[in-house]
Amino acid sequence: xxxxxxxxxxxxxxxEEGATVLQAATEAGIKIPTxxxxxxxxxxxxxxxxxVEITGTPKLLPACTTKVAEGMEIKTQGGRLQKYRRxxxxxxxxxxxxxxxxxxxxxxxxxxxxxxxxxxxxxxxDYTFPKWGVDTTHRLFxxxxxxxxxxxxCVRVCWHIEGAGTKNVAGRGGRSKIITDLNQPWGxxxxxxxxxxxxxxxxxxxxxxxxxxxxxxxxxxxxxxxIVTAREKKQWVAAD
Amino acid sequence: MIYHDLIAIKEKELAARKKIVxxxxxxxxxxxxxxKGVKEQLVKAVAEAGLQDQVEVRGVGCMKLCCEGPLVxxxxxxSLYIKVTAGNAPSIVAALKGxxxxxxxxxxxxxxxxxQFSIVLANSGVVDPERIESYITADGYQALHEVLHEMTPKxxxxxxxxxxxxxxxxxxxPTGLKWGTVAKSPGARKYVICNADEGDPGAFMDRSVxxxxxxxxxxxxxxxxxxxxxDQGFIYVRAEYPLAISHLQIAIKQAKxxxxxxxxxFESPFNFNIxxxxxxGAFVCGEETALMASVEGKRGTPRPRPPFPAExxxxxxxxxxxxxxxxxxxxxxxxxxxxxxxxIGTEKSKGTKVFALAGKIKNTGLIEVPMGTPLRxxxxxxxxxxxxxxxxxxxxxxxxxxxxxxxxxxxxxxDYESLGKLGSIMGSxxxxxxxxxxxxxxxxxxxxxxxxxxxxxxxxxxxAGTVQMHNLLxxxxxxxxxxxxxxxxxxxxDMVKNTSLCGLGQTAPNPTLSTLxxxxxxxxxxLQPDPFGPxxxxxxxxxxxxxx
Numbered sequence: 010x011x012x013x014x015x016x017x018x019x020x021x022x023x024x025e026e027g028a029t030v031l032q033a034a035t036e037a038g039i040k041i042p043t044x045x046x047x048x049x050x051x052x053x054x055x056x057x058x059x060x061v062e063i064t065g066t067p068k069l070l071p072a073c074t075t076k077v078a079e080g081m082e083i084k085t086q087g088g089r090l091q092k093y094r095r096x097x098x099x100x101x102x103x104x105x106x107x108x109x110x111x112x113x114x115x116x117x118x119x120x121x122x123x124x125x126x127x128x129x130x131x132x133x134x135d136y137t138f139p140k141w142g143v144d145t146t147h148r149l150f151x152x153x154x155x156x157x158x159x160x161x162x163c164v165r166v167c168w169h170i171e172g173a174g175t176k177n178v179a180g181r182g183g184r185s186k187i188i189t190d191l192n193q194p195w196g197x198x199x200x201x202x203x204x205x206x207x208x209x210x211x212x213x214x215x216x217x218x219x220x221x222x223x224x225x226x227x228x229x230x231x232x233x234x235x236i237v238t239a240r241e242k243k244q245w246v247a248a249d
Numbered sequence: 250m251i252y253h254d255l256i257a258i259k260e261k262e263l264a265a266r267k268k269i270v271x272x273x274x275x276x277x278x279x280x281x282x283x284x285k286g287v288k289e290q291l292v293k294a295v296a297e298a299g300l301q302d303q304v305e306v307r308g309v310g311c312m313k314l315c316c317e318g319p320l321v322x323x324x325x326x327x328s329l330y331i332k333v334t335a336g337n338a339p340s341i342v343a344a345l346k347g348x349x350x351x352x353x354x355x356x357x358x359x360x361x362x363x364x365q366f367s368i369v370l371a372n373s374g375v376v377d378p379e380r381i382e383s384y385i386t387a388d389g390y391q392a393l394h395e396v397l398h399e400m401t402p403k404x405x406x407x408x409x410x411x412x413x414x415x416x417x418x419x420x421x422x423p424t425g426l427k428w429g430t431v432a433k434s435p436g437a438r439k440y441v442i443c444n445a446d447e448g449d450p451g452a453f454m455d456r457s458v459x460x461x462x463x464x465x466x467x468x469x470x471x472x473x474x475x476x477x478x479x480d481q482g483f484i485y486v487r488a489e490y491p492l493a494i495s496h497l498q499i500a501i502k503q504a505k506x507x508x509x510x511x512x513x514x515f516e517s518p519f520n521f522n523i524x525x526x527x528x529x530g531a532f533v534c535g536e537e538t539a540l541m542a543s544v545e546g547k548r549g550t551p552r553p554r555p556p557f558p559a560e561x562x563x564x565x566x567x568x569x570x571x572x573x574x575x576x577x578x579x580x581x582x583x584x585x586x587x588x589x590x591x592x593i594g595t596e597k598s599k600g601t602k603v604f605a606l607a608g609k610i611k612n613t614g615l616i617e618v619p620m621g622t623p624l625r626x627x628x629x630x631x632x633x634x635x636x637x638x639x640x641x642x643x644x645x646x647x648x649x650x651x652x653x654x655x656x657x658x659x660x661x662x663x664d665y666e667s668l669g670k671l672g673s674i675m676g677s678x679x680x681x682x683x684x685x686x687x688x689x690x691x692x693x694x695x696x697x698x699x700x701x702x703x704x705x706x707x708x709x710x711x712x713a714g715t716v717q718m719h720n721l722l723x724x725x726x727x728x729x730x731x732x733x734x735x736x737x738x739x740x741x742x743d744m745v746k747n748t749s750l751c752g753l754g755q756t757a758p759n760p761t762l763s764t765l766x767x768x769x770x771x772x773x774x775x776l777q778p779d780p781f782g783p784x785x786x787x788x789x790x791x792x793x794x795x796x797x
Contacts, residue, residue, distance in 0.1 A: 053552070053553075053707070054552070054553040054750060055708045055709070055750065056708070056709055057708055057709055057710055057749070060748055068747075069748060070553075071553060071750075074553040075553075076555075089747075092744075093744050093747065093748050096740070096741070096744045097709050097744075100709055100710070100713035100714055100717060101713065103713065103717065104712075104713040104716070133737060134717045134720075134737070135720055137716065137720075158709075159706060159707075159709075159712070161707075178548060180706070181531065181533075181703070181704065181705050181706050182701060182702060182703070182704035182705065182706045182712055182715070182716075183701070183704070183706065183712055183713065183716050185705075185706030185712070
């Protein structure tokens with residue numbers, strides 16, 4: 010493999026031929042924000058957060074699908090890139106019902122983390138408050154479409170790592186939806202192997218393990234009383 | 250089939266030709282107003298008048314003046330009947346022997362027809378699209394024969410470069426350069442695809458070409474396939490064009506029967522087959538990478554380029570993708586020569602362009618004019634201006650990816666560069682004329698709604714951005730927006746244009762941007778005072794709020 014030398018944000022680096030700009034930047038310690046990219050599966054260049062400016066190219070290109078070339082001059086930061094990234098995140102938050110406070114992924118959500126890191130202080134666009142459902146028909150996992158950002162990571166891991174091909178996208182535009190099999194309840198799916206890769210891949214709380222949602226976090230107060238009663242009265246009886 | 254057979258077919262056709270031809274437009278527009286009934290009655294009337302030996306009633310493709318359909322033209326009398334009903338048939342046949350028919354007529358030498366320069370539409374309205382013999386009589390497949398026997402693939406590409414033809418799908422990429430790139434791309438298997446997924450609102454050029462002259466597209470594809478080294482072609486046509494699909498199917502079948510498609514075409518070692526793929530109603534499938542995904546049987550969504558289809562296209566093979574009109578230009582270029590073609594049009598835009606003239610204009614229909622023809626000639630002379638004494642306000646070109654050209658720029662020559670300078674695009678050829686009753690904010694909202702509905706949903710700027718832009722346009726149109734909303738809209742337009750994955754998103758803001766450029770006052774007239782004052786000024790400018 011021949012090496013290519015290029016400049017990213019003024020830093021001279023070398024990268025293997027065939028590497029993407031994102032790979033080259035990561036190797037050189039330059040962080041480019043990503044969302045639909047997931048290490049280990051092929052890239053689709055859909056979220057547009059990793060867009061970079063390349064000297065001589067009028068269009069902004071996604072770092073995840075653009076291959077390095079000799080002498081490339083790349084800018085990963087800067088006025089309009091920052092602004093566009095923030096706007097993309099604002100659009101995502103306005104698109105579905107992202108309510109961090111009641112989300113299983115609150116605190117370890119890639120969308121949330123990105124919003125912080127990109128300085129998204131508030132959403133200037135009107136929230137659309139679409140009516141999306143939650144599919145909890147599966148024994149182990151749940152899918153909350155309200156939190157889905159359509160990054161298609163789940164679809165890609167399901168097809169290309171697990172090879173099950175359970176997950177897919179139906180509909181188009183804002184009505185696009187991640188489906189299981191031919192748009193059946195997840196619990197009825199014949200092809201799902203219950204491997205859980207989709208849940209591992211999900212950047213938000215859209216796909217989750219059951220039992221972790223806020224609604225399922227029941228406080229078992231009676232048990233405290235039960236133990237105290239046992240200690241004080243030396244009797245294992247339930248409080249009446 | 251050898252050259253001699255081709256000429257024999259032509260001679261046989263010419264020998265059997267009758268003295269009088271009644272050409273009935275059987276394209277979709279006229280069909281929708283009972284052209285079929287008209288034709289049947291004409292055949293009956295001819296039989297009743299005992300003129301079967303002298304009169305041929307020929308079903309032909311689009312005769313261009315769609316607003317006056319069904320159209321019937323009598324040759325050599327040169328009488329063009331408009332809005333013909335089945336009841337008019339006996340009188341039209343009677344008038345062939347002299348006298349005046351009891352049917353409305355229009356002047357076939359009017360500016361609408363006279364100013365046309367036909368290359369792509371040369372056979373439209375003349376040949377019977379359901380008979381290959383009719384196309385062969387119009388010198389069809391002669392170019393293919395010459396190319397296969399007199400030229401190397403390299404010569405073919407060079408001639409295409411020399412002709413200066415540019416892609417008629419909208420972007421205007423030099424066709425010769427594209428052919429050359431595919432020809433040079435290494436690969437055992439290559440494909441040629443014809444993009445017939447015409448989806449712009451108000452555009453029907455490609456449909457007419459397919460309905461009226463399908464063989465010219467097949468011949469163009471075969472020549473292209475020889476040039477690039479492909480042996481398989483696909484025509485991706487939208488399901489909403491049933492007549493075009495049917496004519497294509499008939500044409501492919503006839504071409505195969507005559508050895509003009511299939512193995513060893515014209516007794517040469519060149520093999521080429523064409524299959525039809527039918528779209529399922531997604532506008533985005535007109536985008537080349539989404540189209541190829543759809544042909545492959547996958548969800549029709551675009552993917553980032555590079556790699557371009559010329560290197561890695563359908564099934565990962567080098568693929569040549571051209572639009573219907575581009576392919577329809579090809580046979581004429583090889584029949585009449587690249588120099589001839591390069592002599593038509595302007596310095597950078599060669600040849601002609603077909604436009605579907607629609608909207609607030611007297612003569613709606615199909616026109617083909619040399620590149621560089623001023624818009625004014627098209628809309629005022631050929632189109633006859635706005636109906637009912639209105640004045641033309643703007644001309645929209647390029648559909649949801651294009652822009653509105655205001656009336657003060659009507660003298661703009663129609664070519665790729667001039668339209669681009671005005672913030673519009675040539676597009677595939679939809680031309681919607683608007684008169685002074687048109688609300689430009691509504692126009693922008695309409696096109697934004699179209700893009701919002703047609704966004705595939707893959708990339709965020711297009712999927713979510715069009716929703717927000719439509720929302721803001723809606724607010725403006727409903728007099729609920731402030732200057733702040735307008736600023737937000739402009740900011741979103743810029744962002745969606747620069748960050749979207751494919752052409753759909755990248756051009757979705759164009760109708761809004763172009764109406765903002767030329768008709769900003771219409772937007773501003775709808776804005777409401779901002780209760781919070783201009784940004785940064787707080788309530789200082791709003792004393793009644795400050796005191797509350």
